Amino acid sequence: MADHWPAFIPHEPVAGALLGRVPHAFPQYCVVATDGDRVVARGFAVPFDAASDGREEMPDQGWDRVLGWALRDRRSGAAVTAASALEITVDREYLGRGLSYRMLSALRGAAAARGHRDLLAPVRPTAKHLRPHLPMAEYVRLLREDGLPADPWLRVHVRAGGAIERIAPASTTVSGSLDQWREWTGLPLDRDGAVEVPGALVPLHCDASHGYAVYVEPNVWIRHPLTPAA
Numbered sequence: 095m096a097d098h099w100p101a102f103i104p105h106e107p108v109a110g111a112l113l114g115r116v117p118h119a120f121p122q123y124c125v126v127a128t129d130g131d132r133v134v135a136r137g138f139a140v141p142f143d144a145a146s147d148g149r150e151e152m153p154d155q156g157w158d159r160v161l162g163w164a165l166r167d168r169r170s171g172a173a174v175t176a177a178s179a180l181e182i183t184v185d186r187e188y189l190g191r192g193l194s195y196r197m198l199s200a201l202r203g204a205a206a207a208r209g210h211r212d213l214l215a216p217v218r219p220t221a222k223h224l225r226p227h228l229p230m231a232e233y234v235r236l237l238r239e240d241g242l243p244a245d246p247w248l249r250v251h252v253r254a255g256g257a258i259e260r261i262a263p264a265s266t267t268v269s270g271s272l273d274q275w276r277e278w279t280g281l282p283l284d285r286d287g288a289v290e291v292p293g294a295l296v297p298l299h300c301d302a303s304h305g306y307a308v309y310v311e312p313n314v315w316i317r318h319p320l321t322p323a324a
Contacts, residue, residue: 095133095185100223100293102278102309106268108158112165116140116180119168122208123177125200127184127193135184137197139205139213140164144176151176152315156216156262177205179215194247198254206320213320216262216313220247222295227288230261230295230312248314256316265313272300275307283307 104110116138117124127135142163144151153159160178167174182197205213222233222245236244243249248258272283275298279291288297291309300307 095136095183096187097183098186098189099183100291102268102270102275102291102294103266105270105274105278106158106266108161108266112161113138113180115165116161119165123201123204125197125204127188127197127200129188133185134188135182135193135197137182137201138180139177139201140180141167141174141177141208141210143167143172143174146172151214152216152260152262152317154263156265156313156315158264158266160214160216174208177208177210177213179213194250195254198250202254202318202320206322209322211320211322213318215251215256215316215318216265217247217251217316218265218295218311218313219245221245223293226290226294226296230263230314234258234261234314248316251316251318254318256318258314259317260315262313262315264310266311267308268311269306269308272302272305272307275300 120140123139123141125137126133140161142160149163157180161180179201182194184193202213219233225233234243234248238244243252275283281289281291283289283300284302286300286302289300291298294309295311298307298309
């Protein structure tokens with residue numbers, strides 16, 4: 095698919111190492127939309143054990159943590175107590191056709207069919223990049239006149255019955271040399287400090303004197319109550 099992720103996102107190491115395993119490891123938690131033979135949208139979710147010592151349903155290291163837990167639990171045979179969505183991606187040519195709602199509904203249905211009472215989701219708000227310096231906790235409180243979230247993707251989740259519960263302050267992390275970040279962003283990155291990067295939800299931390307930069311992305315934990323299949 096022709097996705098719309100920022101150029102640096104594919105270089106996130108956890109996703110690069112593990113995300114490709116999800117459809118093979120957890121096919122019952124994955125959904126696709128097709129137009130003829132063409133895949134035009136996909137949705138991934140994973141089951142994991144949130145009851146083990148030291149774990150919680152909605153960890154601070156949101157996306158990265160639940161993906162790692164899910165694959166580790168599958169390998170060890172741990173009991174499944176929770177399910178989390180990982181992503182919904184729609185082909186650029188098919189944006190604006192309501193597919194995001196349908197894909198979210200399909201992921202909810204897949205989790206319900208496996209007996210889950212909730213589908214969790216560490217959500218990446220799609221318009222947050224327009225306000226990178228605003229803390230995520232403040233951003234989620236921005237509402238429209240009708241009381242729904244100002245952010246379009248958060249609004250989809252809330253309209254579908256989801257409830258915003260907390261922030262995952264370190265949901266994904268991308269680090270690299272300054273040369274790598276210059277290639278990904280086209281920016282000079284020649285000074286220390288916070289740098290706005292196109293598509294980033296928060297500023298990039300640039301350490302020019304030591305030759306590297308780190309991006310730590312916050313996400314928003316949303317809980318979708320489900321009605322398990324009979």
